[in-house]
Amino acid sequence: MTPSPPSTVAALVDFNRQAIARALNLLEDRRPDRQAQALTLLDTLSTLPAAAQVVGLTGPPGVGKSSLISRLIEPQVQAGRRVAIIAVDPSSRVSGGALLGDRGRMQLPAQVYARSYAARNRLGGLSREAFSAVFLLRHCCDVILVETVGVGQSETDIAALADTTVLVVQPFSGDLLQFIKAGVMEIPDILAVNKADNQTLAQKALSDTQAALALARRPAPPESETWDSPVLAVSAATNLNMDTLNQALRAHWQHLQATASLEKRRATQNLEWGIGEILHEVGQRGLAALGGVEGVRAAWNQQPAHWSVVRKLSALLESVRYRTSS
Numbered sequence: 085m086t087p088s089p090p091s092t093v094a095a096l097v098d099f100n101r102q103a104i105a106r107a108l109n110l111l112e113d114r115r116p117d118r119q120a121q122a123l124t125l126l127d128t129l130s131t132l133p134a135a136a137q138v139v140g141l142t143g144p145p146g147v148g149k150s151s152l153i154s155r156l157i158e159p160q161v162q163a164g165r166r167v168a169i170i171a172v173d174p175s176s177r178v179s180g181g182a183l184l185g186d187r188g189r190m191q192l193p194a195q196v197y198a199r200s201y202a203a204r205n206r207l208g209g210l211s212r213e214a215f216s217a218v219f220l221l222r223h224c225c226d227v228i229l230v231e232t233v234g235v236g237q238s239e240t241d242i243a244a245l246a247d248t249t250v251l252v253v254q255p256f257s258g259d260l261l262q263f264i265k266a267g268v269m270e271i272p273d274i275l276a277v278n279k280a281d282n283q284t285l286a287q288k289a290l291s292d293t294q295a296a297l298a299l300a301r302r303p304a305p306p307e308s309e310t311w312d313s314p315v316l317a318v319s320a321a322t323n324l325n326m327d328t329l330n331q332a333l334r335a336h337w338q339h340l341q342a343t344a345s346l347e348k349r350r351a352t353q354n355l356e357w358g359i360g361e362i363l364h365e366v367g368q369r370g371l372a373a374l375g376g377v378e379g380v381r382a383a384w385n386q387q388p389a390h391w392s393v394v395r396k397l398s399a400l401l402e403s404v405r406y407r408t409s410s
């Protein structure tokens with residue numbers, strides 16, 4: 085692989101928004117030479133620290149995910165932190181206005197980069213482009229906020245991409261809580277009951293959520309790496325408890341770093357990214373030739389530990405092309 089120009093990499097790491105936009109366009113470009121350039125860029129970046137905390141906010145339509153994001157970025161920007169916002173949305177709204185909800189007419193500050201993606205199928209969930217974008221952005225900023233709409237499957241999907249998953253619910257979100265109780269949905273790292281400006285409804289939602297969580301929790305394993313998912317009543321409209329939500333995000337990040345959890349999550353995310361790329365490149369048949377998801381996992385882990393994810397991916401693609409052509 086020919087290395088990417090140092091100027092491009094330096095500009096990305098420096099959070100130059102034009103450079104970020106160009107690099108994300110490159111990831112989406114389907115021409116083979118551009119795809120090769122994109123992989124080279126990811127390969128170069130993957131030798132550098134991936135220091136951003138990836139926070140996934142998910143939940144049913146209209147619960148206030150975008151409103152919460154626009155609140156969450158305020159203290160980050162004040163603290164001089166660089167923030168990327170990725171909205172994965174079935175209706176593919178592109179403007180910053182839609183992304184930031186009712187408050188979205190404002191101009192994004194210079195330390196904030198935002199981009200929307202359509203939710204195209206990737207193992208039935210998040211778009212491949214969004215996955216790769218987060219992959220790249222982890223090297224360019226301090227925090228990435230990913231918004232996804234959904235109930236059920238997409239929460240599991242966002243967990244494959246985010247370091248910290250926040251499930252946003254609102255009063256009367258019984259279906260979602262049923263999913264947690266029934267074990268259909270993984271327990272999120274943080275539950276935010278939004279719209280708590282309506283006191284009565286919020287109190288009821290808070291106790292329902294706590295009850296669902298208590299039923300779903302399994303006994304903690306002996307090595308105490310477990311995280312007790314907090315349930316927080318918040319309001320994006322009145323700023324209620326937004327500092328508590330920010331603190332919980334920080335606390336979870338510290339927890340991930342203090343235990344081996346971050347390393348484990350990142351390894352899973354890298355593998356998930358690899359599987360998405362393999363599906364894109366060689367389809368279900370190619371994936372089957374590698375032994376399906378299990379086969380890819382085994383082959384991926386057999387690659388040298390010092391190899392970047394891009395090198396692991398290239399080796400697997402080469403082997404599947406060899407097998408399917410012979």
Ligand SMILES: Nc1nc2c(ncn2[C@@H]2O[C@H](COP(=O)(O)OP(=O)(O)OP(=O)(O)O)[C@@H](O)[C@H]2O)c(=O)[nH]1
Pocket residue numbers: 144145146147148149150151152184185186233278279280281318319320321322
């Ligand atoms: N009362 C009240 N309304 C809120 C609050 N947060 C958001 N809203 C309103 O709820 C509506 C939806 O908010 P959004 O932030 O766009 O919700 P969303 O989850 O991003 O919606 P989708 O992206 O369409 O899934 C808007 O009219 C908001 O003004 C809140 O804390 N309290």
Ligand SMILES: [Mg+2]
Pocket residue numbers: 149150151182183231
């Ligand atoms: Mg939204």
